[in-house]
Amino acid sequence: MATLDSASAGPRSLACLMQADDLGSWNAPDLGPILEHQLDTPLALDLGARDQEADNHPDSGDVPAGAEMLTFRQLLLHPHPPVRLLHRVKQFAKGCRGRPDGPLPPEVATVLYLAAIAAARRNCQQRISALDNAAWQHGVEWALAQPWLNAEIRELLNQVREL
Amino acid sequence: MPADGLHGFARFPTTRWSLVDRAGREGPEAERRALGQLLSQYLPALRSHLIHSKRLQPADADDVLQDFVAGKILERELIAKANEQLGKFRTFLLTALDRFLLNRIRDRKAQKRTVGAAHNLGEEDDQLPASERADAYDVEWARQVLQETLGRMRAECQAAGRDAVWGMFECRVLAPLTPDAPPVEYGELVRRFGFRSPSQASNALVTAKRMYARVLRSVIGEYACDAAAVEAEINELHRILANSGS
Numbered sequence: 001m002a003t004l005d006s007a008s009a010g011p012r013s014l015a016c017l018m019q020a021d022d023l024g025s026w027n028a029p030d031l032g033p034i035l036e037h038q039l040d041t042p043l044a045l046d047l048g049a050r051d052q053e054a055d056n057h058p059d060s061g062d063v064p065a066g067a068e069m070l071t072f073r074q075l076l077l078h079p080h081p082p083v084r085l086l087h088r089v090k091q092f093a094k095g096c097r098g099r100p101d102g103p104l105p106p107e108v109a110t111v112l113y114l115a116a117i118a119a120a121r122r123n124c125q126q127r128i129s130a131l132d133n134a135a136w137q138h139g140v141e142w143a144l145a146q147p148w149l150n151a152e153i154r155e156l157l158n159q160v161r162e163l
Numbered sequence: 164m165p166a167d168g169l170h171g172f173a174r175f176p177t178t179r180w181s182l183v184d185r186a187g188r189e190g191p192e193a194e195r196r197a198l199g200q201l202l203s204q205y206l207p208a209l210r211s212h213l214i215h216s217k218r219l220q221p222a223d224a225d226d227v228l229q230d231f232v233a234g235k236i237l238e239r240e241l242i243a244k245a246n247e248q249l250g251k252f253r254t255f256l257l258t259a260l261d262r263f264l265l266n267r268i269r270d271r272k273a274q275k276r277t278v279g280a281a282h283n284l285g286e287e288d289d290q291l292p293a294s295e296r297a298d299a300y301d302v303e304w305a306r307q308v309l310q311e312t313l314g315r316m317r318a319e320c321q322a323a324g325r326d327a328v329w330g331m332f333e334c335r336v337l338a339p340l341t342p343d344a345p346p347v348e349y350g351e352l353v354r355r356f357g358f359r360s361p362s363q364a365s366n367a368l369v370t371a372k373r374m375y376a377r378v379l380r381s382v383i384g385e386y387a388c389d390a391a392a393v394e395a396e397i398n399e400l401h402r403i404l405a406n407s408g409s
Contacts, residue, residue: 011302013340015404017309018397020375024335024368030349034361037353041360101369103362 026105032148035108039073039150046072046103047088072112076119077152083120087128090116111143115153118160127163136163202232205253208303209260215299217264231263252386257300302407305400312379313337319378327356331364332371 016023026034047068072089075081093116096102096109104112117136120128131139140157143149149157206228213224320329334347334355347355349364358364380393387393 009306009340010342011305011404011407014302014305014309015401015407016340017336018305018379018401018404020336020372023339024332024346024372026349027346033349033353037349037358037364038361041362045360046362101365103360103365108361 028148031105031107031146032150034105035111035148035150035153038104038108038112039076039153040071042069042071043075043085043089044068046092047085073152076115076156078119079123081119081123083124083126083128086116086120086124090120090128107146110139111146111149111153114139114143115156117163118156121160121163122156129163131163133162137161198235199232201252202235202256204307205256205304206232207307208253208300209256211303212257212260212300213264227264227267230267231260234263235259253301253304298403298407301400301403305404308379308382308400312375312382315382316375316378319374325370327358327367328371328374330356331367332375335368336372336375 068085070078070085075085075089090113093104093109093113096104097106097113102109117127117129117131118140120126129136140161143157144154209231210221210224210228213219213227214221217224219227316332317329320326331352334352338344339346352358352364356364356367358367379397380390383393383396384390387396
């Protein structure tokens with residue numbers, strides 16, 4: 001396994017290691033595989049089990065038992081996804097975007113955020129975001145320009161050009 | 164494997180120089196033992212200084228170091244002159260070694276040894292600026308601190324069964340610091356460590372970086388007197404390394 005040979009490493013490398021806070025960040029080639037992995041992750045792993053607050057929510061009736069065992073991909077591409085779960089995915093992605101050491105790189109979190117909103121709009125005819133059309137279109141155009149965006153999410157976003 | 168004692172880096176508090184003085188109160192033998200342990204911790208850095216700054220051949224450097232350590236321990240000169248208020252022990256030790264070397268050169272000249280031999284024993288150093296003289300020594304010391312930190316972190320991860328934490332640190336932080344070695348790709352990390360989600364992978368990396376920062380501070384804390392001194396030492400070692408070329 002590759003490792004730093006600190007006995008022979010140059011001083012500059014060692015200087016980086018002396019203040020390693022910024023090291024290890026994900027790079028551009030990682031974003032596609034991270035998105036794919038996230039889409040294949042069961043909802044329950046990141047959203048937790050069914051939460052009490054959601055159960056008491058007026059919209060909770062649309063979340064069938066066991067729905068958290070779906071993967072993110074299955075939820076986003078489901079013809080009739082539970083809106084409440086899409087809302088939770090949107091909130092999870094939004095939370096990730098604001099944390100430098102968060103679970104997802106900000107780029108992947110942004111795509112997930114947009115995909116949840118798009119899925120609610122396309123498959124449930126519901127708006128789960130207060131974004132105006134200009135902001136939405138700006139976000140979608142950014143996402144579509146990312147070379148690592150996969151075909152399924154690209155198609156989903158392409159079909160929802162307006163909120 | 165115990166966390167201390169890796170790579171010969173003896174563990175504080177038994178080695179901090181102010182405590183060597185305290186050991187002296189238990190008797191000369193205890194003081195000699197403590198001072199010997201302390202000096203051994205600095206030997207690689209002192210050796211690097213003699214070879215790179217003083218231009219000594221490795222074998223000559225070893226001879227000088229052996230005499231220096233033996234002399235200092237036996238004469239107790241180091242403890243008698245050391246004063247915590249004067250500054251860092253590392254700096255104090257370097258000055259003591261330089262003086263020792265200078266005296267050795269004078270002695271040899273007095274004995275009418277050859278000019279070549281005297282030359283080999285560090286005369287060139289007088290032409291170097293003081294900052295450059297200290298460079299090789301401090302770089303070697305920083306290297307030792309980092310080696311110790313990595314060794315302890317790895318041992319801690321292994322002892323706790325946290326192979327993924329060490330693995331992530333090795334693949335994402337250490338590997339890219341090696342020339343021409345890219346970081347291990349995400350997909351490979353998932354296959355290697357069995358992460359079930361990107362959150363798990365990110366958590367392992369964040370945990371690794373926090374553990375590394377904690378262990379680094381713990382290692383430095385064994386010779387720096389308080390938290391502020393630890394941070395100051397990290398900044399100083401970073402500056403020295405960053406200014407020391409490739």
